[in-house]
Amino acid sequence: xxxxxxxxxxxxxxxxxxxxxxxxxxxxxxxxxxxxxxxxxxxxxxxxxxxxxxxxxxxxxxxxxxxxxxxxxxxxxxxxxxxxxxxxxxxxxxxxxxxxxxxxxxxxxxxxxxxxxxxxxxxxxxxxxxxxxxxxxxxxxxxxxxxxxxxxxxxxxxxxxxxxxxxxxxxxxxxxxxxxxxxxxxxxxxxxxxxxxxxxxxxxxxxxxxxxxxxxxxxxxxxxxxxxxxxxxxxxxxxxxxxxxxxxxxxxxxxxxxxxxxxxxxxxxxxxxxxxxxxxxxxxxxxxxx
Amino acid sequence: xxxxxxxxxxxxxxxxxxxxxxxxxxxxxxxxxxxxxxxxxxxxxxxxxxxxxxxxxxxxxxxxxxxxxxxxxxxxxxxxxxxxxxxxxxxxxxxxxxxxxxxxxxxxxxxxxxxxxxxxxxxxxxxxxxxxxxxxxxxxxxxxxxxxxxxxxxxxxxxxxxxxxxxxxxxxxxxxxxxxxxxxxxxxxxxxxxxxxxxxxxxxxxxxxxxxxxxxxxxxxxxxxxxxxxxxxxxxxxxxxxxxxxxxxxxxxxxxxxxxxxxxxxxxxxxxxxxxxxxxxxxxxxxxxxxxxxxxxxxxxxxxxxxxxxxxxxxxxxxxxxxxxxxxxxxxxxxxxxxxxxxxxxxxxxxxxxxxxxxxxxxxxxxxxxxxxxxxxxxxxxxxxxxxxxxxxxxxxxxxxxxxxxxxxxxxxxxxxxxxxxxxxxxxxxxxxxxxxxxxxxxxxxxxxxxxxxxxxxxxxxxxxxxxxxxxxxxxxxxxxx
Numbered sequence: 001x002x003x004x005x006x007x008x009x010x011x012x013x014x015x016x017x018x019x020x021x022x023x024x025x026x027x028x029x030x031x032x033x034x035x036x037x038x039x040x041x042x043x044x045x046x047x048x049x050x051x052x053x054x055x056x057x058x059x060x061x062x063x064x065x066x067x068x069x070x071x072x073x074x075x076x077x078x079x080x081x082x083x084x085x086x087x088x089x090x091x092x093x094x095x096x097x098x099x100x101x102x103x104x105x106x107x108x109x110x111x112x113x114x115x116x117x118x119x120x121x122x123x124x125x126x127x128x129x130x131x132x133x134x135x136x137x138x139x140x141x142x143x144x145x146x147x148x149x150x151x152x153x154x155x156x157x158x159x160x161x162x163x164x165x166x167x168x169x170x171x172x173x174x175x176x177x178x179x180x181x182x183x184x185x186x187x188x189x190x191x192x193x194x195x196x197x198x199x200x201x202x203x204x205x206x207x208x209x210x211x212x213x214x215x216x217x218x219x220x221x222x223x224x225x226x227x228x229x230x231x232x233x234x235x236x237x238x239x240x241x242x243x244x245x246x247x248x249x250x251x252x253x254x255x256x257x258x259x260x261x262x263x264x265x266x267x268x269x270x271x272x273x274x275x276x277x278x279x280x281x282x283x284x285x286x287x288x289x290x
Numbered sequence: 291x292x293x294x295x296x297x298x299x300x301x302x303x304x305x306x307x308x309x310x311x312x313x314x315x316x317x318x319x320x321x322x323x324x325x326x327x328x329x330x331x332x333x334x335x336x337x338x339x340x341x342x343x344x345x346x347x348x349x350x351x352x353x354x355x356x357x358x359x360x361x362x363x364x365x366x367x368x369x370x371x372x373x374x375x376x377x378x379x380x381x382x383x384x385x386x387x388x389x390x391x392x393x394x395x396x397x398x399x400x401x402x403x404x405x406x407x408x409x410x411x412x413x414x415x416x417x418x419x420x421x422x423x424x425x426x427x428x429x430x431x432x433x434x435x436x437x438x439x440x441x442x443x444x445x446x447x448x449x450x451x452x453x454x455x456x457x458x459x460x461x462x463x464x465x466x467x468x469x470x471x472x473x474x475x476x477x478x479x480x481x482x483x484x485x486x487x488x489x490x491x492x493x494x495x496x497x498x499x500x501x502x503x504x505x506x507x508x509x510x511x512x513x514x515x516x517x518x519x520x521x522x523x524x525x526x527x528x529x530x531x532x533x534x535x536x537x538x539x540x541x542x543x544x545x546x547x548x549x550x551x552x553x554x555x556x557x558x559x560x561x562x563x564x565x566x567x568x569x570x571x572x573x574x575x576x577x578x579x580x581x582x583x584x585x586x587x588x589x590x591x592x593x594x595x596x597x598x599x600x601x602x603x604x605x606x607x608x609x610x611x612x613x614x615x616x617x618x619x620x621x622x623x624x625x626x627x628x629x630x631x632x633x634x635x636x637x638x639x640x641x642x643x644x645x646x647x648x649x650x651x652x653x654x655x656x657x658x659x660x661x662x663x664x665x666x667x668x669x670x671x672x673x674x675x676x677x678x679x680x681x682x683x684x685x686x687x688x689x690x691x692x693x694x695x696x697x698x699x700x701x702x703x704x705x706x707x708x709x710x711x712x713x714x715x716x717x718x719x720x721x722x723x724x725x726x727x728x729x730x731x732x733x734x735x736x737x738x739x740x741x742x743x744x745x746x747x748x749x750x751x752x753x754x755x756x757x758x759x760x761x762x763x764x765x766x767x768x769x770x771x772x
Contacts, residue, residue, distance in 0.1 A: 052440070129307045130433065135758055137740035138417065145744050145758065222747065230749070243540025250535030253547065254705075255752040276763075281744045281755050286733045 003096075013043045013189070015050060015213060016196030018057035025049045043189045046212035048222045051181065054210035055228050058152040058179040061207030062206060062236045066149045066177040070125035077121035077175060080202040087198060091191055091243020095163050098147065098188035104224065108180025112267055113167040120171040123275070127176065127246065131272075140288045147279040149177035151230030154223035156216040156237045162188035164266045165255055169235055181210045181223060182184035189213035217241050224248035231255035231278050233254065235263075297610065300617040301403045307395045309481070312342040313481030315350055315504060316487035318357035319497025324350045326505065331480055334401035335614050335623035335658040343480045351472065352514040354501035358443040358470040361517055366470050367440065369496075378466060380493040382419035385412065385458075388489070390483055396454055397614040399481040402577050402622030404615050414739055415458035418757075421741035422466035429467065432759055434768025440468030441544055441767055445513040447534075449526045450625050451580040451632070451681075456761045457483055459499060460523050460524035462741075464576035467765035468520065470499045474513050477506040478626045501647035504623035511537075519543060521765060525582070526677075528705075528750050546754025546764045548582065548746055550679040551707030554700035554723065555585030555736065556690075559594045561712035565734065567601045570685070573710055575621055575663050577611065579630070579683040582751070583708035585736055587661030587676055589696055590690040591715055599687060606663050607650045621683060625658040633661050633682035640666050640675035645686070671702055671721060679705070693718065697725045706748030710736045729755070 013032070023029075026047035032040045046054075054273040065073070084091065085244040088110060096106035132146040153173045158165030161187045173180045184192035196211045212219060219237045223229055232249050234242050234257060242259045249256050257277045294351065312328060324344030331340050346354070350487050366374065385392065392415075393408040402411070422446040430436050444464045448456040452473055475483035484501050490500050503509055507530075513521050514534050524534050525548040530610045538545050545710040549649075555573050558568050573585025590598045614622035624630040641647050654660040661682055669676050669686040676686045690696040700709055709728040711719050723731045729747045732738060754764045 060596035133759075135740065137738075137743050137744040139738070139740070141735065141738060143740065143743050146761070150748075217531060247536045250532050253531060253535065253549065253752060255753050258538075272433075280729060280748050281746070281760055282723075282729060282731065282748075284731045284733060285735055285738050285743070285746050287718065287735050 011041070013041050013193040013213070015044050015046055016193065016200065016209070017050065017054050017227040018060075018210065019200060022198065025053070032187070034097040040082045040097060041190060043193070044203070044213035046183070046219060050212055050221045051219050052226070054181040054212060055152060055223070055226055057207035057210050058181050059228055061141070061179045061205055062151060064205055065179055065208045069228070070128070071276045073089065073175065073177065074124035076203045077117055077124065077171065078173060080204065081117035081121065083198045083202045084117065084195075087194065089264060091163060094194060097210050098190055099160070109161070109164045112166040116164070116167050116270070117171055119270070120175040121176050127270050127275065127279070131276070132281070135283070141285050142251060142288055143283065143285045145281050145283045147176070148282050150278045150280055151178060152228060153178045153278050154178050154226070154229045154232040155180055155182045155191070156220050156232070156234055157182050157184050158236045158263050158266075159185045159187065159216070159267050160263045163191035163195070167194055168266045169233055169274065170209065173205075173233070173278055176275050176278050178231075178278050179195050179208045181212065181229070182217045183216045185215060185221070185236065186215050220245050221248065225251060227252050229254060231257070231276045233257040234259040299459045299613070301613060302614060302615045302617060304392055304394055305573060306391050307398065308615060309341050309395075313355070313480070313484050313504070314344050314370060315346055316351070316484065316490075316500070316502040318501065320468060321487070321493070326350065329477075329506075331478060333398050333400060334478075335655070337657055339423060340481065342605050342653055343504045344486070346505040346509040346512070346514045351503055351509065351516060354472045354503050355443055355445070355516045355518050356718045357498035358472050358501055361496055362440075364471040365496040366465070366499045371429065371468070374451055374465065374468065375423045377428060377493055377495055378419050378423030378462060381495070382416050384489045384492055385416040385419060389413070389416065392454055392485060392613065395485055396482050397622070397644060397673075400450065400453060400479050401614050401625050403619040403622045405609050405619065406577060410457045414741070415454045418458040418462045418741040422462035422762070426466040428501050429762070429766065432766065433687045433745060434766050438768040443515060443517040443518060444469045444471045444521040444523060444765065446471055446473045446523045447510040447513060447526065448473065448475055450479040451582070453479040454482040454486065456525055457486060459761075461677035463534065463756070464523070464765045465499065465733055467762055472501045472503060472506060472513055472519070474510050480504040480547040487702060513557050514538065523764065524548070531752060538617035540586060543762070547752035548754070548756060549750065549752040551582045551584070551704055551747065551751050552587055552677065552679055552703045552705045552707040552725075553583055553585045553666060553679045553710065553728065554587045554589050554703075555710035556696050556700060556712065557591060557594070558711075558713040558718065560714045561682060562714065563598060563601055566599065567605050569710065569712060569734070569736045570602060570610070571605055574685045575683050576737050578621055578624055579663070580625060580681055581737065582679075583730060583737065585708075585710050586680060586685060587635070588685055588687045589690050589699055590687060591696075592691050595687070595689050599665070602665065606665065609650070609663055611652070611660065611662060611673055612655060621663060624661050624682065627659055629681065630659040630661060631683060633680055636675055636678060636680045637664060637684055640669070640686070643673045643675075645669045645673055645675060667725040671699055677712070677758040693722060697722060701727045704750045707746075709730065728745070
């Protein structure tokens with residue numbers, strides 16, 4: 001890519017779990033190719049154990065992240081956008097190679113992904129006002145409702161849109177104060193690993209986001225039935241497995257975001273539809289009196 | 291029972307209620323014969339058979355769903371939203387007009403004290419209709435975009451603990467949002483739902499908007515699994531909730547679940563003890579403890595444990611257990627023999643596991659299903675009576691030393707429906723409330739409900755909220771809920 005004699009130092013693409021970059025404990029890797037089938041890298045193929053480790057990390061990170069002020073979370077998410085901007089060229093190359101996009105289309109996807117972090121960063125301290133409020137009960141009580149994060153959210157990220165799609169499903173989970181275990185696009189995992197490097201240097205506490213490269217069909221089962229996962233987003237589930245995952249999720253009454261029939265247009269205005277499924281409403285009553 | 295006061299009986303007259311010898315199903319605006327078997331519904335305080343009701347078959351449910359679909363497409367769906375609201379206001383008014391009748395019938399069929407059916411269940415049911423009536427022509431303000439749409443036909447399955455109130459919590463928001471409903475009341479408490487059908491007729495509600503299909507689990511399953519149902523709403527046990535979530539997996543059906551609970555009621559050493567004791571009693575003995583959000587785990591700070599327990603026992607000694615229709619009655623009948631067996635079994639397990647059982651002296655009526663108010667002390671977090679939902683008048687007392695320990699113990703449950711906090715310190719209340727993983731937190735009060743106030747659980751207590759703006763979102767789709 002650079003016209004001189006220097007031999008490039010290639011990156012080893014690994015998982016991102018609990019703020020570190022481990023290989024899969026299984027030792028498995030798989031070949032990642034560009035859209036034309038040329039070798040790009042060997043990615044770590046996450047295993048059941050990796051998924052379980054990721055859930056432990058996400059649970060451990062939940063108290064601090066959900067307990068942070070909304071202002072603080074907003075600044076951290078904005079910081080992700082700042083750091084991504086500095087790696088713009090790298091993201092464009094990876095998205096172009098993996099998705100087979102022209103340079104200009106890849107740039108548009110990366111731009112939109114960065115802007116999406118900014119959009120969600122601005123939501124953190126608005127949600128309580130928009131989704132909660134004081135309830136005018138018929139009695140001498142102060143009664144108010146606030147949205148709170150559900151907990152640990154497993155996300156099967158979209159298979160096609162490797163960066164914009166990934167950010168579009170991850171950012172709402174974080175903006176609402178949840179922690180995430182994400183299974184990235186199987187065939188296009190490289191932008192996700194680079195995003196992990198961005199997150200690791202953006203003040204996002206370790207464990208808040210855990211990125212597993214590998215097969216959503218395999219890992220989805222373990223995450224859907226895992227008792228310490230509170231919610232699951234099935235967007236990137238293989239279509240013939242989604243129903244099975246939803247059934248498994250019922251075992252612990254997980255909140256389930258069902259997959260769309262076809263992968264949506266990720267450039268559309270996201271609205272609240274990816275935040276409300278991962279929010280609980282807490283209502284607190286207290287008597288009013290002298 | 292040696293009692294502080296002697297009371298003369300003060301029974302509410304049951305003459306206000308007329309119960310037919312048998313009932314059919316309410317489908318498409320008419321009472322029709324079901325094609326399934328009939329089964330009796332009894333008064334749990336006397337075991338007297340009140341009447342026979344129909345066990346709706348799959349074919350009956352199908353007929354009801356088709357009627358609901360027709361009404362959704364032809365009348366209720368296209369109707370001016372303001373007119374939908376007016377029908378709901380009518381229903382609210384009719385419920386108020388016939389409130390005493392509903393209260394007596396509810397107490398007869400369910401066993402709950404008339405004081406509660408009269409002062410809580412029925413007024414709250416009417417209030418729910420009045421509240422959601424006003425939303426019908428304001429849906430663009432719910433927060434789902436400018437053009438939220440109803441989902442279609444809602445299949446609703448409700449429990450026996452608050453039969454009419456649960457009906458109102460389900461039917462009012464569904465209709466306000468423009469849906470039509472097929473509702474299955476609980477097997478043991480179908481009568482107020484059938485009386486509600488009469489209210490729908492008096493209100494001239496268009497045929498098919500509300501359909502009521504009585505029956506047991508099979509009927510409920512047929513409602514949930516019917517292919518032309520767009521929305522399923524269920525209140526009941528977590529086990530059944532799980533099977534419903536499995537059944538709707540992979541379908542387009544939107545699901546809300548309001549399931550079990552094992553609420554912690556936390557009493558700090560600075561709490562006003564007398565008020566707290568009233569709140570503890572209200573928290574666990576309201577409705578015989580047949581309350582998913584009952585304060586069944588009392589977490590009391592160690593330094594005041596003995597004082598609280600002594601005061602609690604003194605207060606429980608004044609509770610009157612007996613005839614649900616007596617206006618002096620505090621604790622009525624257990625709703626069914628099956629439930630009574632479960633309460634007995636879990637209480638026996640509590641003793642077998644080493645907890646100390648305390649019950650006030652006194653005799654229970656000979657006929658009917660009764661269980662005295664019961665307090666277990668020396669309970670540990672590992673005991674079944676501290677983990678399983680008893681759904682009866684059984685309180686487990688645990689202790690804690692620090693606020694952190696109180697929160698950890700309170701959250702140590704697969705459930706997360708409700709919780710209570712008793713303290714005079716405002717900052718502590720707000721801090722503890724923010725750390726409790728529960729959908730409703732009552733501070734210095736307990737078991738309060740209001741149509742404007744969202745209700746529902748965290749974790750395995752279910753998902754979705756009933757009440758308030760949030761309750762409408764369960765019955766609408768907008769640009770924001772693809």
